[in-house]
Structures are given as C-alpha cells and as structure tokens.
Amino acid sequence: MIPHTSLNLSGERFNVIYKFRGDEATARGKARGICFEQTIEFPADLVGDDDIRGQIFGRVESFRPLDDIHFEATVSYAAESSGFELTQLLNVILGNSSIKPGIRVQRLELSERLLAAFKGPRFGRDGLRERLGVKERPLLATALKPMGLSPESLADYAYQFALGGIDIIKDDHGLANQSFSPFKERVELCAAAVARANAETGFNSIYMPNLTAPADQIMDKARFAKQAGAGGLMIAPGLAGFDGMRRLADDDNIALPILTHPAFQGSFVTSPDNGISHYTLFGQMARLAGADGTIFPNYGGRFSFSRDECGEIVEGTAVSMHNLKPIFPVPGGGMYLDSIADMSAFYGQDVIYLIGGGLHRGDGLAETCRRFRQLIA
Amino acid sequence: MIPHTSLNLSGERFNVIYKFRGDEATARGKARGICFEQTIEFPADLVGDDDIRGQIFGRVESFRPLDDIHFEATVSYAAESSGFELTQLLNVILGNSSIKPGIRVQRLELSERLLAAFKGPRFGRDGLRERLGVKERPLLATALKPMGLSPESLADYAYQFALGGIDIIKDDHGLANQSFSPFKERVELCAAAVARANAETGFNSIYMPNLTAPADQIMDKARFAKQAGAGGLMIAPGLAGFDGMRRLADDDNIALPILTHPAFQGSFVTSPDNGISHYTLFGQMARLAGADGTIFPNYGGRFSFSRDECGEIVEGTAVSMHNLKPIFPVPGGGMYLDSIADMSAFYGQDVIYLIGGGLHRGDGLAETCRRFRQLIA
Structure with a gap:
C-alpha cells in the first residue's frame, strides 16, 4: 500500500466527455479504466481510503449509450491535477489514453477556477x-x-x-x-x-x-x-x-x-x-x-x-x-x-x-x- | 501565372514513404496530390516551367501496391523546403496531409545534408x-x-x-x-x-x-x-x-x-x-x-x-x-x-x-x- 495521503484540495472538478467504441461492458470498462489511466496510472488496490482515492482518481459522473457500439461517459478530475498549466491539463484530458483505440474526447466542461488560470483569446x-x-x-x-x-x-x-x-x-x-x-x-x-x-x-x-x-x-x-x-x-x-x-x-x-x-x-x-x-x-x-x-x-x-x-x-x-x-x-x-x-x-x-x-x-x-x-x- | 522563379537550390532531396488507402487510381491521385499539398498548396497550372515546378514540387519517385487497397509511394522534396528546421521539416512531411484520411507516413529517408542540421541524440x-x-x-x-x-x-x-x-x-x-x-x-x-x-x-x-x-x-x-x-x-x-x-x-x-x-x-x-x-x-x-x-x-x-x-x-x-x-x-x-x-x-x-x-x-x-x-x- 502507498502512504495514506491527505490533500488540501478545493473539491472543484472539471469534466471531460469521452466517447467509447465497443459493447456496453467494454465501454464501461474503458470509462472506469480512464479514471486511473489519466491520473494515478497505478494499481488502484494499492491506494487506501484516502484523498488520492477520494479526490485524485477520475470519477465516472454519467454514462449513456449513443448507439449500439458507442457510449458516452462524463469523467471528472480534480482541478488541481492539472497544475493549472495547459500542458498538464491536456495530459489529464487525453495523455496516455490517446494511445488506446476507441476513445475520443467529445467535449470539455472546465470549471471557472480552472479557466481563470488561462487568459485565452486576447481579442x-x-x-x-x-x-x-x-x-x-x-x-x-x-x-x-x-x-x-x-x-x-x-x-x-x-x-x-x-x-x-x-x-x-x-x-x-x-x-x-x-x-x-x-x-x-x-x-x-x-x-x-x-x-x-x-x-x-x-x-x-x-x-x-x-x-x-x-x-x-x-x-x-x-x-x-x-x-x-x-x-x-x-x-x-x-x-x-x-x-x-x-x-x-x-x-x-x-x-x-x-x-x-x-x-x-x-x-x-x-x-x-x-x-x-x-x-x-x-x-x-x-x-x-x-x-x-x-x-x-x-x-x-x-x-x-x-x-x-x-x-x-x-x-x-x-x-x-x-x-x-x-x-x-x-x-x-x-x-x-x-x-x-x-x-x-x-x-x-x-x-x-x-x-x-x-x-x-x-x-x-x-x-x-x-x-x-x-x-x- | 505566378512570376517565373529561379532558385539556387542544391538539388538534394529527401524522401517520405507514404502508405495510401484506396484503389489504385485513388492512391495514385493521393500520391500526386501530396506533391502539391505538402509544398506549394496552390493550383499547379498557375506555375510555369521554372524552379518552383522543377524543384519545390514534391515528386513521386516510386509507387507500388502493398495489397488490394493499400499502395506505397516514395515522394521526394527539396532539402531546402524544410528550412533545415524541425518544425518545418515535420510540416513538409505531413502538415496538411495529416487532415486527409487514408494517408500514413511509413518511413523517412533523410539526406545527409539535411540531417547535418540536426544534432539528434546527444548520448x-x-x-x-x-x-x-x-x-x-x-x-x-x-x-x-x-x-x-x-x-x-x-x-x-x-x-x-x-x-x-x-x-x-x-x-x-x-x-x-x-x-x-x-x-x-x-x-x-x-x-x-x-x-x-x-x-x-x-x-x-x-x-x-x-x-x-x-x-x-x-x-x-x-x-x-x-x-x-x-x-x-x-x-x-x-x-x-x-x-x-x-x-x-x-x-x-x-x-x-x-x-x-x-x-x-x-x-x-x-x-x-x-x-x-x-x-x-x-x-x-x-x-x-x-x-x-x-x-x-x-x-x-x-x-x-x-x-x-x-x-x-x-x-x-x-x-x-x-x-x-x-x-x-x-x-x-x-x-x-x-x-x-x-x-x-x-x-x-x-x-x-x-x-x-x-x-x-x-x-x-x-x-x-x-x-x-x-x-x-
């Protein structure tokens, strides 16, 4: 087991909406898998009941079919996992999961506090x-x-x-x-x-x-x-x-x-x-x-x-x-x-x-x- | 017509080997198309018989079937089109053609003079x-x-x-x-x-x-x-x-x-x-x-x-x-x-x-x- 960890996080999360290709069981597996792949990249059973499990793990917030072989899931992540940097934000959104076929980022729902870290378009x-x-x-x-x-x-x-x-x-x-x-x-x-x-x-x-x-x-x-x-x-x-x-x-x-x-x-x-x-x-x-x-x-x-x-x-x-x-x-x-x-x-x-x-x-x-x-x- | 242009280029070219998906006619069309898309991005008939046509245009150096629906072509480009910079070299290799489905870069054959512009791995x-x-x-x-x-x-x-x-x-x-x-x-x-x-x-x-x-x-x-x-x-x-x-x-x-x-x-x-x-x-x-x-x-x-x-x-x-x-x-x-x-x-x-x-x-x-x-x- 890894050390029990307390984090002083805001509780603010941002959402990534993914589309998965596969039957429902496969798609649900991909949705669960992405919660680890994009965050801890580590065996979940070695993490105790602490803030890494409670806050850092991605969370499947919703899951629904689009058609017979496509499903959509909303996965949320702690705002702090992005480090409020574009490189790391993109990494949390799709980093390693870009390498897995049948996963597509459909939409981002970024929280106000996270977006405040970005100036965005000047004009x-x-x-x-x-x-x-x-x-x-x-x-x-x-x-x-x-x-x-x-x-x-x-x-x-x-x-x-x-x-x-x-x-x-x-x-x-x-x-x-x-x-x-x-x-x-x-x-x-x-x-x-x-x-x-x-x-x-x-x-x-x-x-x-x-x-x-x-x-x-x-x-x-x-x-x-x-x-x-x-x-x-x-x-x-x-x-x-x-x-x-x-x-x-x-x-x-x-x-x-x-x-x-x-x-x-x-x-x-x-x-x-x-x-x-x-x-x-x-x-x-x-x-x-x-x-x-x-x-x-x-x-x-x-x-x-x-x-x-x-x-x-x-x-x-x-x-x-x-x-x-x-x-x-x-x-x-x-x-x-x-x-x-x-x-x-x-x-x-x-x-x-x-x-x-x-x-x-x-x-x-x-x-x-x-x-x-x-x-x- | 664009102005007749003389360029003082070395004649050195580098090769990109592409795989195309489609029947033979489609694949040949993609191979020819890539010669313009990756270079002049311009109507070829508006270019006269000058060094832009002779040197800057990509050239299909070879073309062969891989199977019924895949073909491979070697396309060469003038070394100078890369500006001897990594960003522009990658741009010539796949820039806009990344947006066209059914085109994949298989291999690079980069010339000695071009590679001399890159230090590559230090260790x-x-x-x-x-x-x-x-x-x-x-x-x-x-x-x-x-x-x-x-x-x-x-x-x-x-x-x-x-x-x-x-x-x-x-x-x-x-x-x-x-x-x-x-x-x-x-x-x-x-x-x-x-x-x-x-x-x-x-x-x-x-x-x-x-x-x-x-x-x-x-x-x-x-x-x-x-x-x-x-x-x-x-x-x-x-x-x-x-x-x-x-x-x-x-x-x-x-x-x-x-x-x-x-x-x-x-x-x-x-x-x-x-x-x-x-x-x-x-x-x-x-x-x-x-x-x-x-x-x-x-x-x-x-x-x-x-x-x-x-x-x-x-x-x-x-x-x-x-x-x-x-x-x-x-x-x-x-x-x-x-x-x-x-x-x-x-x-x-x-x-x-x-x-x-x-x-x-x-x-x-x-x-x-x-x-x-x-x-x-």
Whole structure:
C-alpha cells in the first residue's frame, strides 16, 4: 500500500466527455479504466481510503449509450491535477489514453477556477472586429504562396490583396525561414506592402506572418514581426505545441491577434472513434491556447470535413467557457468565390473566409479580391 | 501565372514513404496530390516551367501496391523546403496531409545534408551506457507515482528504487507542478534521495524529472533540475512540441540524457491507415528531436501495440540516419516481472525495461527491484 495521503484540495472538478467504441461492458470498462489511466496510472488496490482515492482518481459522473457500439461517459478530475498549466491539463484530458483505440474526447466542461488560470483569446471576435474596423460583415482572409516565391513577389501579392480589401493577409503555413524566402526579409517587405496599400485605400488590412518556428526562435520572431508592422501572427500548434501558442498569445508586449493553423493536427480527428472531436480540438482547445481565430478545412473542398464537423467547430468557437472569449471560425482549403453563397447561409456573419489559390484565377488579383469583398457585402 | 522563379537550390532531396488507402487510381491521385499539398498548396497550372515546378514540387519517385487497397509511394522534396528546421521539416512531411484520411507516413529517408542540421541524440545507446556504467545488460527504469503523493513519499520511493539497483528512476508523466507535488521540491528531494542511495550501493542510478511544462518554463526547470542533481530529463513532445524537446536536447549547458514520453501522441498511430507509423513517430522522429530513449507501450500490456509494432519501433531506433545516433527502445506500460523472459527474447540487450506499478507488489520495493535486476542479469 502507498502512504495514506491527505490533500488540501478545493473539491472543484472539471469534466471531460469521452466517447467509447465497443459493447456496453467494454465501454464501461474503458470509462472506469480512464479514471486511473489519466491520473494515478497505478494499481488502484494499492491506494487506501484516502484523498488520492477520494479526490485524485477520475470519477465516472454519467454514462449513456449513443448507439449500439458507442457510449458516452462524463469523467471528472480534480482541478488541481492539472497544475493549472495547459500542458498538464491536456495530459489529464487525453495523455496516455490517446494511445488506446476507441476513445475520443467529445467535449470539455472546465470549471471557472480552472479557466481563470488561462487568459485565452486576447481579442476574440469583438476585439478582432474592432481592430480591423469591421462591424458586422464576415472578415476576409487569404494566404501568400506558393512556397518558392521570393519575398518581393510575395510582398507584391500582399499589396494587391490589400488593395482589393482583404482584411487578413497571412503567410501560407509552408512559408518558414527557407533560403528562398527568409523570415525577416519577407515579414518586412509584406508588412510594408500592406501598409502602403492601406495608405492608398483607407482600409485596415493586416499582415500575419507564420510564427511556426523553432522553439527558441518563436518569441524573438514575434517581436521582430511586431516591430516590422505585422498586424497578427499565425502559428500551428501541431508543430509548435499548444503551449507554444499559449505563450505567444499571453505575451503582453506582443499582444497581436493569433490565428491557429491545423497543420500536423489532423490525426487527432481523422478517425471518428479516436482522438479528439473537431469541436474540442479546433474550438475549445484553440481558445484555451489563446487563438482569436481557428483555421480549418471547409466542407466540400479538397479535405474531408463534413458540414456537421464544420458546424461542430463553429459551436466550439462560441460555447460558453467562462472568461474565454468566443473566437472566429476560419474555414479554408480549396474554397472558391462561388462557394460563398452556400457558406454564407451556413456560417452567417461571424466567420473569416480564407481563400488562397482560388483568388489567383481571374482578372487580376486586386480586382478578384474586390469581387470577393462585394460578394460578402 | 505566378512570376517565373529561379532558385539556387542544391538539388538534394529527401524522401517520405507514404502508405495510401484506396484503389489504385485513388492512391495514385493521393500520391500526386501530396506533391502539391505538402509544398506549394496552390493550383499547379498557375506555375510555369521554372524552379518552383522543377524543384519545390514534391515528386513521386516510386509507387507500388502493398495489397488490394493499400499502395506505397516514395515522394521526394527539396532539402531546402524544410528550412533545415524541425518544425518545418515535420510540416513538409505531413502538415496538411495529416487532415486527409487514408494517408500514413511509413518511413523517412533523410539526406545527409539535411540531417547535418540536426544534432539528434546527444548520448544515444553508447553514451547512455557509458554514463550509467552498464556495458551490456538491458537497463532498468521505473516511474515515481501515483499522482497525489507528496515529494517526501516520492523521494522515499526513489531511494528504495535506487537501493534496489534501478538505473533510471523517472517521474511519472502525470507529475507536473501541482500543489501537492511542486516541481522544485520534488526534484530536489528525489535527486538527493537517489544520490544518497548511490553513495550506499556504489551504483550509478539517475533521477529523471518530467520536464513537460509550459513553454516559457522548460529551460529554466531543466537548469534547476541539473543543478539539483537530476541525471536526465523526460519530456512528452505530444504536449511540449517535438521542437520543445529538440531545444532541450540541443542545449550544451544542460547536456543531460533525454527520454521521450508518448502522452498525447497516440492519435498519430491508433488508426492504421492515418497518421504516422510507429517506426517513424517513436523511432525516427524521436531521434530527430534528440531523444536518447523512446518510451512506448509494450505489447501484451494494457495498451494495444502489437509485437510487430513494437518491433518496428526497435528498428526505427537503430536504422542508419547518418549522424543521428541509435537510441534505446523503452517498452513500458502494464509490465510485470514475469513478462521479462519473453521480452528478453524479443528485445535482446539493447533495451530499457520500464516497470512502474508492477514493482509495488511483493516483499518491499528494494527487494523487488533486486529481483528485477537479477532477472536481467
């Protein structure tokens, strides 16, 4: 037996709603198992009747069938088991259980005290609208690409996009710090190009470089980008870590809007019975880590997300999470101007439309962007 | 059309071997698609006959059936597209394609010039053996747990494990910086306890704290741990980012052996047609990011890895990767002393056995550890 342990805990707990695949007995076993796997990872019979058993063990709070082979359980954990850190919170939510097939995180219900440890999105929907001076209409975004173009050519595109009234002009996530497009040179030229266009148009377009970079360079690059006039930052937490994004978002000296990019995160969602739901990964977790907008592949493009899955993400961007602001869904990926009518019915006003390669077909970039903007208005 | 672009690239390319699910036409389409998705993410017909087309585009180098519904393709990319950074290299390997079902990374074949940009494991198998003074036998490891115990109780366990001759005594990955077990207090007490036991036994046991922590705390905590006498560090790249681990491993002032923990990484492997192979994720990528040993769930325990998948990981720890040293496979998870005979036949000598909760059953910890060590010798 381990030493009898008294803990001075608050009693506050947070809930994770899991979906299990299997017959009822299997699913109940998985629900019970997760109470140990995500906490003590230790033989329960070696723990006496103490606060580790009473508080640290996960608790199955409810259990119900979804269909013949899927069951849903709410499991609660002591708020203190998270250490009030994002890395350890994610670890309690799914750490080792990510390795077990047939377990999927459906939703998080995080308590007020736990969420108070996270700043979450600095701007959120309202803050980003205010910064961009756009009251009601959807926001427009595009990506600078393809990989291989010089900083000068990318900056020329940025200028034309801004002339055409695109609100957010971001690096493609494949633009890093390659020899053919060094980060600093690109950021300076693109930020200046957007500023030049704004001076002509009176718009408030912003340039958002890709901050997905080596761990020891992210903060320096962010400071450089801000200094150079970048109006926001994009980062892929699948590559840089969710907490790498959280750190960037929390820094009061940087204080720029953040878009999260889904690169390298897809494996969490591609198998419907494993991993994490679209709702939680691209909605709730993105907000926990401080994103102001969450990029994801739109239904009907070259990716496989369904309308329902995209709808889930939209819900996750706005569901009440105490102090964490609602953020923008940013559907993109193989979108074209003629998708807008259908998307408008689906997403409504609180959305950022991300159109990349599609803008390059037509009568000149700036002109195509103006049509994009007219379509929205 | 985009501007005609001349690039001054080396011509050196690296290969990613992908498995695709689908009929042959579908698989060929996926292979071709990945050449754009992972690089230009842009309509190919808008790129002229220039170096972007000739160099930056991915190239299908070979294509073959594996069975009726699985095909394998080797796709090559320009070394420079990686920017010689781990974050961008991982992005080129699987970034957006992680979001498409039916694509799995099977193996990496990285060129010498690309690998020269990565230090990889500082110690590797030989270096860790030398540091621990263990020439030929398998190494022994255990985890301090359960979550909820005080630093004093954990340190007492660490002392007994070290007395019993366990080589590596690591924090459970659920020990972070919680109120009931603050990081600094735990690290000081556990490192001191292991040193005290070493002084009695003459062994070289080391204590490895869990460095999975907020992005802005990892390096400071590592320095603290080294100062306090920790003999190695464990980190979960699924939570802290692969590059968070790479940064830790590369730091010449810290210079301690690193174990990588699989928490939150499971979704890459649990679906056999998506994500990343066991071989690449736990073998090749762990080495790229500087791990000296890679923890994974052993076959036959409470996780689902098969013998074949564990065998793949062992291969990935030792396959030639130019300057990157071979590292230790560290099977763990629901192992007991009576698993050792079978594991010994399977893993041979170059392995670290990780037994956690199983050591707590029997006639006192130190005595059980001695039996563990006798079983190995």
